[in-house]
Structure formats: C-alpha cells, structure tokens
Amino acid sequence: MTILASIDLQTLGDAFGQGAIYALMAVGIGLVFGVLRLVNFAYGQLIMAGAYTLAYTSGWPVAASIVSCFAVVVALSLAMDRLVFRPLRSSSPAVMLVTTFAIAFLLQAVALIIDLRDGQLGQVASSIAPLNQAVSVGGVDVRKVTFVAVGVAVGALITLALVLTRTTIGLHTRAAASDFRTARLLGVRANRVIAFAVVVSGLLAGAVAVLLTVQNPFVQPDFALEDTIIVLVGVVVGGIDRLWTATLGGFAIGFVSVIVNAALPTDKTVFLPSVVYALVIVVLLLRPAGLFAWGRRAAVERV
Amino acid sequence: MRRPPGAVTELLGPALLVILVGVVGTTASASNEGYFLNALVSVAIVVAIYVFVGISGVLSFGQISFVALGAFAAGVMTVPVESKKGVLTSIFPLLRDHSIGNVPSLLLAAALGGVFAFLVGLPLMRLSGLAAGIATFAVLEITHNVLREWTKIGPGATTLALVPETTGALQATLGALVAITVAFLYQRSRRGRLLRASREDPAVARSVGVNIHLERLLAFTVSGALAGFAGGLYVHLLGSITTEQVYLELTFLTLAMLVVGGLTSLWGAVVGALAVSGLDSFLSRAESGVHVVFTFTLPQGTRLVFLAAIMALVLILRPSGLTGGRELRLRWSLRRWR
Amino acid sequence: MPEAAALELDGVDIRYGSVTAVRELTLRVGRSEIVGLIGPNGAGKSTTLHAIMGLLPVHQGEIRLNGQPLRRRSAESIARAGIALVPEGRRIFGDFTVEENLRLGLAARRRAYMGDPLAPAFELFPILQEFRRRQAGVLSGGQQQQLAIGRALVSRPDILLLDEPSLGLAPLAVDGIFKAFTEIRELGTTILLIEQRAQRTVALANRTHVLVGGELRMTLGPGDAENTQKIIAAYLAT
Ligand SMILES: Nc1ncnc2c1ncn2[C@@H]1O[C@H](COP(=O)(O)OP(=O)(O)OP(=O)(O)O)[C@@H](O)[C@H]1O
Numbered sequence: 023m024t025i026l027a028s029i030d031l032q033t034l035g036d037a038f039g040q041g042a043i044y045a046l047m048a049v050g051i052g053l054v055f056g057v058l059r060l061v062n063f064a065y066g067q068l069i070m071a072g073a074y075t076l077a078y079t080s081g082w083p084v085a086a087s088i089v090s091c092f093a094v095v096v097a098l099s100l101a102m103d104r105l106v107f108r109p110l111r112s113s114s115p116a117v118m119l120v121t122t123f124a125i126a127f128l129l130q131a132v133a134l135i136i137d138l139r140d141g142q143l144g145q146v147a148s149s150i151a152p153l154n155q156a157v158s159v160g161g162v163d164v165r166k167v168t169f170v171a172v173g174v175a176v177g178a179l180i181t182l183a184l185v186l187t188r189t190t191i192g193l194h195t196r197a198a199a200s201d202f203r204t205a206r207l208l209g210v211r212a213n214r215v216i217a218f219a220v221v222v223s224g225l226l227a228g229a230v231a232v233l234l235t236v237q238n239p240f241v242q243p244d245f246a247l248e249d250t251i252i253v254l255v256g257v258v259v260g261g262i263d264r265l266w267t268a269t270l271g272g273f274a275i276g277f278v279s280v281i282v283n284a285a286l287p288t289d290k291t292v293f294l295p296s297v298v299y300a301l302v303i304v305v306l307l308l309r310p311a312g313l314f315a316w317g318r319r320a321a322v323e324r325v
Numbered sequence: 326m327r328r329p330p331g332a333v334t335e336l337l338g339p340a341l342l343v344i345l346v347g348v349v350g351t352t353a354s355a356s357n358e359g360y361f362l363n364a365l366v367s368v369a370i371v372v373a374i375y376v377f378v379g380i381s382g383v384l385s386f387g388q389i390s391f392v393a394l395g396a397f398a399a400g401v402m403t404v405p406v407e408s409k410k411g412v413l414t415s416i417f418p419l420l421r422d423h424s425i426g427n428v429p430s431l432l433l434a435a436a437l438g439g440v441f442a443f444l445v446g447l448p449l450m451r452l453s454g455l456a457a458g459i460a461t462f463a464v465l466e467i468t469h470n471v472l473r474e475w476t477k478i479g480p481g482a483t484t485l486a487l488v489p490e491t492t493g494a495l496q497a498t499l500g501a502l503v504a505i506t507v508a509f510l511y512q513r514s515r516r517g518r519l520l521r522a523s524r525e526d527p528a529v530a531r532s533v534g535v536n537i538h539l540e541r542l543l544a545f546t547v548s549g550a551l552a553g554f555a556g557g558l559y560v561h562l563l564g565s566i567t568t569e570q571v572y573l574e575l576t577f578l579t580l581a582m583l584v585v586g587g588l589t590s591l592w593g594a595v596v597g598a599l600a601v602s603g604l605d606s607f608l609s610r611a612e613s614g615v616h617v618v619f620t621f622t623l624p625q626g627t628r629l630v631f632l633a634a635i636m637a638l639v640l641i642l643r644p645s646g647l648t649g650g651r652e653l654r655l656r657w658s659l660r661r662w663r
Numbered sequence: 664m665p666e667a668a669a670l671e672l673d674g675v676d677i678r679y680g681s682v683t684a685v686r687e688l689t690l691r692v693g694r695s696e697i698v699g700l701i702g703p704n705g706a707g708k709s710t711t712l713h714a715i716m717g718l719l720p721v722h723q724g725e726i727r728l729n730g731q732p733l734r735r736r737s738a739e740s741i742a743r744a745g746i747a748l749v750p751e752g753r754r755i756f757g758d759f760t761v762e763e764n765l766r767l768g769l770a771a772r773r774r775a776y777m778g779d780p781l782a783p784a785f786e787l788f789p790i791l792q793e794f795r796r797r798q799a800g801v802l803s804g805g806q807q808q809q810l811a812i813g814r815a816l817v818s819r820p821d822i823l824l825l826d827e828p829s830l831g832l833a834p835l836a837v838d839g840i841f842k843a844f845t846e847i848r849e850l851g852t853t854i855l856l857i858e859q860r861a862q863r864t865v866a867l868a869n870r871t872h873v874l875v876g877g878e879l880r881m882t883l884g885p886g887d888a889e890n891t892q893k894i895i896a897a898y899l900a901t
C-alpha cells in the first residue's frame with residue numbers, strides 16, 4: 023500500500039487537526055442551514071472578522087483578546103441574521119445563496135478598507151502565536167494547536183450534542199430543523215430558535231477564528247475564505263440535511279485533503295485540488311443525498 | 326401554429342439594448358470605451374449562464390470553466406507563432422507551432438466549450454439541487470487547477486500576454502448579439518420549452534415523457550459553447566489574462582448579475598449584466614476620482630463595498646430581480662405606463 | 664348578551680392567490696362542545712383550519728378566540744393562545760422519541776401545572792407512557808395518531824382542532840380515537856373535528872356542518888346520524 027506507507031503519525035495528527043477545525047465550521051454552517059434552509063457563504067467572513075479582532079487586540083491580555091473575538095463574531099452573526107437572513111426567509115435558495123455571496127464580498131471589502139488605513143495589507147495576530155509551537159510526542163513533532171483544535175472540537179461537539187438532546191431549546195431547534203412549520207404550529211418560537219442557531223454558529227466561528235489565527239497569524243481580508251469554500255463542499259458531500267452528516271462531511275474533507283496531499287508525489291502536489299474535487303464529484307454521483315446520509319432522499323431537491 | 330405572444334420584444338428588446346450600449350461605447354472617450362466593451366462581454370457570459378441555470382433551474386457554479394477554457398484556447402492559438410516560442414516554452418509543439426485568426430479562434434473557443442460541457446454534463450446532469458451546485462463547482466476548481474499548473478497546454482500561473490486585442494465595439498456588440506440570439510432560439514424551441522416546463526414541475530415533465538437528463542445536457546452543452554465563445558471575446562478584449570481572472574470572482578460576479586437581473590428570463594440576464602457592470606464601472610471611476618455634480622474620490626475598496634451592498638439590497642428588496650424574471654413584453658409595459 | 668363562543672368564524676373568506684377556497688364561512692364552537700365539519704375532498708376543510716391557525720391569511724371576515732380577534736397573529740402565537748391543531752397526516756417527528764414529541768407539545772403551554780407535564784397524554788393513551796423511549800417513527804398508524812393527539816393535549820389547550828384524525832386507520836383504531844374525543848370533551852376541552860367518516864362524526868358531535876366547495880351547505884344534529892339519505896344529499900347538493 024503505497025498510499026499508507028507515505029503517511030506518518032505527523033501527517034495523521036495534522037489530518038485530525040484540519041478535520042477538527044473543518045468539523046466545527048461545518049456545524050456552524052449546518053446549524054443555520056437546518057433552521058433557515060440557507061447556505062451561508064458569508065460564514066468565512068465571520069471568522070475573518072474574529073481573526074482581525076485578535077490581530078487588532080494583540081496588545082491586550084490573551085484572554086481579553088479572545089473574549090473580544092467571540093463578542094465581535096457573535097454580534098456580527100446576529101446582525102447578519104437581522105439585516106439579511108430575516109428579510110430573505112421566504113426567498114428561493116438560489117437568491118439566499120447569492121445574497122450571502124454579496125454579503126461576503128461586502129465584509130471583505132470593509133475589512134480591506136479598515137486594514138489599509140495603516141498603508142499596508144494584512145495584520146499580524148501575535149499574542150496567541152505560541153500555541154503554534156511543536157511539542158514532541160513519542161518522537162513525533164506535533165504542533166500544540168493540533169491538540170487544542172482536536173480538544174476544542176471534541177469538547178464543543180459533545181457540549182452541543184448535549185444541549186441539542188437534553189435541553190428544551192435544543193429540542194425546539196431540532197424540531198425546527200426537521201419540520202419548521204409543524205414546530206411553529208406546536209408553539210415553538212421561530213425567532214428564538216433562529217437566534218439560538220445563529221449565536222451558536224457565531225460562537226463556533228469565534229473558536230475557529232482563534233484556531234486558524236494560531237496556525238496562520240497573518241490576517242488578510244480573504245482569511246478563511248478558501249477554508250469556508252472547502253467546508254461548504256464537504257458539508258454538501260456529507261449530507262447537509264442533517265447536522266451530524268454535515269459535520270462528518272466537514273471533517274472528512276479536511277482529513278482527506280491532508281492525507282491526499284501527503285500521498286501525492288511531491289512534484290504532483292500542485293494537483294491536490296483536482297484530486298480532491300474529482301473525489302467530490304465521484305461521491306456526489308454515487309450518493310447525491312450525502313455520503314453519510316443512509317437510507318434518506320435529499321430534501322433539498324430543487325435549488 | 327399561432328406565434329407565441331411577445332416573441333418580437335423578447336428578442337428585439339435585449340438586442341436593441343445591446344446595440345445601444347455598443348453605439349454609445351463608440352462615442353465614449355478611449356479611456357471609457359473599455360467599460361462599455363466589458364459590459365458587452367459580460368452580457369455574453371451572463372446569457373451563456375442563463376441558458377443553463379435560468380432555463381433548467383439547476384444551479385451551476387461551473388460555467389466559468391467553459392469561459393476559462395475558451396479564453397485560454399483562443400488566447401494561446403492567436404498569439405503569433407514567433408512570440409509563442411519565447412513565452413510559452415514548455416507548451417506542446419502542436420500548440421506552439423500554429424496560430425489561427427481571430428474568427429477561427431472564437432469558433433474554436435465555442436467548440437471546445439461545448440465539447441467540454443457535453444463531456445462534463447454527461448455524468449453530472451443527473452444531479453440537481455445543491456449536489457449539482459457543488460459538483461459543477463468542483464468542475465470549476467479542477468479546470469482552474471489544471472489550467473494553472475499544467476504548463477504543456479498554456480501559460481500556467483503566469484500571464485498569457487500578446488493576445489491580439491480584436492474585441493472592439495463592433496465585435497463585442499456582435500458577440501453579445503450572437504449569444505442573445507442563440508439563447509432566444511433555444512428557449513423558443515420545443516426542447517427549450519420542455520426544459521423550462523420541467524423546471525416548474527420535474528415530476529409532471531417526467532410523467533409526460535420528457536427525458537430531463539437529456540434536455541439538461543443539451544442546455545448545458547449550448548451554455549458551454551456560448552460560454553467558451555464569450556471567453557474568446559473576453560481574452561481578445563483583455564489582451565492578456567491569468568487563470569485568476571476566470572475563476573471565483575468572475576463566477577460570483579456573473580451569477581450575481583444574473584440573479585440581480587432576474588434569474589428566469591433572457592431580458593433579466595441582459596439587464597442584470599448591464600446594470601451591474603455599469604454600476605461597477607461607475608464606482609471604479611469614482612474610486613480614481615470623478616466629477617459627478619461635484620468631484621469626489623473614494624478610498625480603495627469602497628467600490629466593492631457599494632457594489633456588494635447594492636447587490637444585496639436588490640436581492641433583499643426584490644428577490645425576483647430587477648425584471649422580476651419576466652421577458653420584456655411591450656403590451657405589458659404599455660399597460661403599466663398608462 | 665350571550666357568552667362569547669370559544670371559537671367563532673364570522674363571514675370568513677380564504678383565498679389562494681385569486682382563487683377563493685372558502686367563502687363566507689360562519690360557525691361557532693361553544694365551550695366544551697364538539698363541532699364536526701365534514702365534506703368531500705377539496706371542500707376547504709383543511710384550509711379553514713389553516714386559517715384559524717394563522718398559516719393562511721383571512722381575506723375577509725374575522726376569526727375570534729374567546730371573543731378576541733386573531734387577526735394577523737403568527738401560528739406560534741395562536742398555538743400559545745390556546746388552540747392546538749392535530750394536523751392532517753399527523754406530522755409527528757419520526758426521528759424523535761415519543762417523549763420528545765410530547766415535550767414539543769409543551770412549547771405552547773401557557774402555565775406550569777403540578778405533576779408530570781405529560782400526564783394529559785399518558786392518562787388518555789397509556790400506551791404512550793409505555794413506549795415513551797421508542798422512536799416515534801416506528802409506532803403503528805393508530806399509535807402515531809394517539810401521539811399526535813397527546814402532543815396537542817399536553818399544552819392543555821382550550822380548543823383542539825383535528826384534521827381527519829381517522830384517516831388511514833384500522834376500524835379498531837378508529838373506535839379508540841373516537842372514544843378519546845368523548846373523554847377529551849368531558850375534561851372540558853372544546854373540539855372542532857374535521858372528518859370524512861360522516862356518520863360517526865354526526866353521531867358524536869353536538870352539531871356537524873357540511874362544507875361543500877368552500878360553502879356551508881347544511882347543519883346536522885346527532886339525531887341525523889341514522890339519516891344516511893340526508894347526509895348523502897348534503898354532499899351531493901351543488
Ligand atoms: N396551497 C394551495 N394553493 C392553492 N390551492 C390550494 C392550496 N391548498 C389547497 N388548495 C385548494 O383549496 C381547496 C380546498 O383544499 P383543502 O385542502 O382545504 O380541502 P379539504 O377539504 O381539506 O380536502 P381533503 O378532504 O382532501 O383534505 C382545494 O380545491 C385545493 O385544491
């Protein structure tokens with residue numbers, strides 16, 4: 023097995039780290055999709071805003087910097103819901119998606135203007151960079167952030183699973199995601215459920231902002247854009263209809279990208295996107311409702 | 326058979342609008358003419374996308390792949406042979422040692438776009454919904470990746486320069502007209518109408534024996550050929566091109582044009598392309614300082630802020646687009662104005 | 664002045680676009696009454712319930728709950744005001760457990776009560792308590808209907824709207840839920856019952872209205888239950 027031979031523990035660690043971060047993003051995107059049936063392309067710009075907050079508060083104590091990152095991201099997430107998602111609630115999926123493109127461009131452009139005030143592009147978030155150092159585990163160098171990423175992801179997912187299954191708001195959110203109309207007929211408050219999904223999705227974006235900034239402290243307006251696109255692809259490939267299949271899809275595409283990258287001969291790694299996206303096409307053709315969506319037909323037939 | 330109502334305005338409206346833009350473009354100053362030409366090429370691209378997305382109702386993020394292929398094919402094949410030897414060193418000898426004229430290059434671009442779309446569509450047209458959107462997006466990613474990294478077929482990550490700039494006012498106008506006419510003929514044809522009916526109700530269409538897969542494949546191929554053709558126009562307008570110019574931004578911008586104009590009509594595609602590129606041009610002028618009533622200069626990035634904000638506003642306030650997704654109807658509009 | 668009816672429809676018109684599905688519908692449901700609404704397919708029965716729940720706008724006329732107009736209120740707020748709908752096709756959450764389905768019904772509860780909040784459902788349908796941990800999707804049709812009714816009852820509504828609850832059930836299961844309706848009425852809950860089983864409905868309800876083509880045709884009393892001719896005539900009259 024030539025593929026396996028080229029994969030060492032370090033690659034595996036990186037793959038889990040990447041998968042974990044993408045899983046968190048997938049949950050954030052999947053939660054909002056569940057209650058609003060809206061694919062939020064502008065999710066990456068929430069993360070970007072968080073990363074800029076970390077960069078601009080680099081001089082503060084780390085805790086304060088991280089708290090302000092979460093505050094900014096959650097506030098922006100709520101604002102997005104009020105100003106954009108709410109008026110769009112009865113629109114077609116295509117219109118919703120394209121509107122979130124526009125919002126993504128808008129936020130990027132605003133970031134560009136703010137960033138350029140000091141005359142140069144990009145800001146450095148230095149205060150949390152030490153997490154990026156490597157530690158040696160059994161002779162293998164693994165970056166601390168990999169552990170943190172996996173830890174945060176596992177912790178966040180378990181917490182979220184508990185909230186969704188054990189609390190009333192969680193029950194209401196799940197009901198709204200599976201049949202919004204019936205949920206409302208039973209008295210479930212739409213605005214409350216949506217606000218819950220939007221806030222949790224914002225909190226996850228904040229966490230991802232911290233993790234990605236540790237990996238790459240140089241923040242630019244297109245920060246997290248590429249990751250978001252990949253996660254969106256992963257979410258649909260996994261099965262966007264359900265939160266856990268979407269999450270697995272996000273994890274899988276992050277994990278597989280790292281593994282494929284390591285398995286490709288060095289002079290061919292430039293073709294990594296082609297290999298990954300070819301896999302995506304194959305999976306979609308074989309399982310259009312989602313790789314992990316067993317025994318279910320896609321509810322999102324028409325866009 | 327009775328002629329379907331409104332056929333005249335459905336074609337003439339968009340055509341006259343495009344000719345008007347072309348004519349005004351020739352009277353504009355040299356520095357402004359580019360904006361008009363750009364708008365006309367945008368019309369061709371957006372109409373190409375409309376032929377598939379608008380008529381079939383299936384979302385595709387992949388049509389810019391065909392624009393990219395058309396642009397690079399037409400570009401590489403029209404750079405003079407003597408210059409190619411110096412610039413495109415690692416390219417296949419067949420591509421290096423031959424060059425073709427302007428019109429053949431546009432035909433080549435259209436043919437390649439069509440063939441590529443057909444091959445891709447063969448498996449992919451079974452998908453719909455988000456799965457179709459993502460699969461076509463994957464095609465865009467692969468196309469971009471291959472064009473960027475495979476230096477045997479093109480310039481790779483470097484700029485392809487020295488392409489003859491033949492897309493002037495005449496060619497841009499004619500090109501947009503060709504796209505509009507093909508789209509019109511297709512959507513008026515029996516097969517185009519079948520596909521549109523299947524958009525409204527796939528189950529009913531299937532039950533009366535419409536082979537949706539086949540109809541979608543046809544639309545995808547026509548759309549791919551038009552997109553390739555538009556890519557040819559585009560490269561001959563720019564004179565030099567990189568793979569980044571026919572990738573994500575162009576995909577989002579052209580899709581936004583279509584949705585802003587009104588996803589479901591040819592008139593919407595044309596109006597959306599012209600309105601958004603007009604706005605974009607105005608804002609880029611403003612960014613470099615312009616006199617509109619009084620002179621003002623906007624900081625860099627403001628153009629994108631305004632463009633995105635206006636697009637979002639249109640979509641939120643008028644989700645069916647500026648035209649409401651309807652074709653231009655003279656009688657309808659007369660009644661409206663009275 | 665007579666006491667306000669629990670639920671009142673007063674000259675109500677309901678439209679889908681330009682098509683009028685229900686025309687000048689006037690009916691009163693008094694406290695602790697069962698009122699039946701029967702009629703052929705497409706008569707506008709579900710449409711009427713949807714308008715009461717605020718899912719469809721009322722084009723003309725007024726719907727009142729305990730004398731208060733319900734105009735322009737959302738479905739969720741109408742549910743919380745004390746009207747519970749058992750929708751056509753039951754609409755239970757098949758992936759959720761029986762207990763979770765019932766707990767969803769609590770979303771519309773107006774105040775807390777002593778004891779197990781799910782008691783109203785369990786007392787009426789003990790099987791739900793037994794199966795409370797099972798997935799709702801695997802229950803039989805009759806049990807699912809019991810779950811749907813139980814889910815509506817745990818919010819302790821003033822008025823229960825039922826949309827063809829016996830649809831697709833075996834005769835024995837139909838007996839079960841019709842018996843339940845009598846018990847629900849005895850506990851003081853008002854019922855507006857939509858049914859295709861005309862005869863049983865007429866026999867059970869205090870009054871049964873016949874809706875044909877969106878208009879009220881006739882009102883029958885329990886005494887008319889044996890008068891099959893009259894019921895058939897009401898359906899066929901155009
Ligand atoms: N969403 C809709 N849009 C347009 N027309 C509708 C819609 N829903 C129902 N109708 C029409 O309104 C009329 C009444 O429908 P409704 O569902 O209320 O009938 P019903 O009495 O409940 O019939 P059934 O016994 O079959 O359930 C029918 O003619 C139906 O076709």
Ligand SMILES: [Mg+2]
Nearest residue numbers: 708709710751
């Ligand atoms: Mg009905």
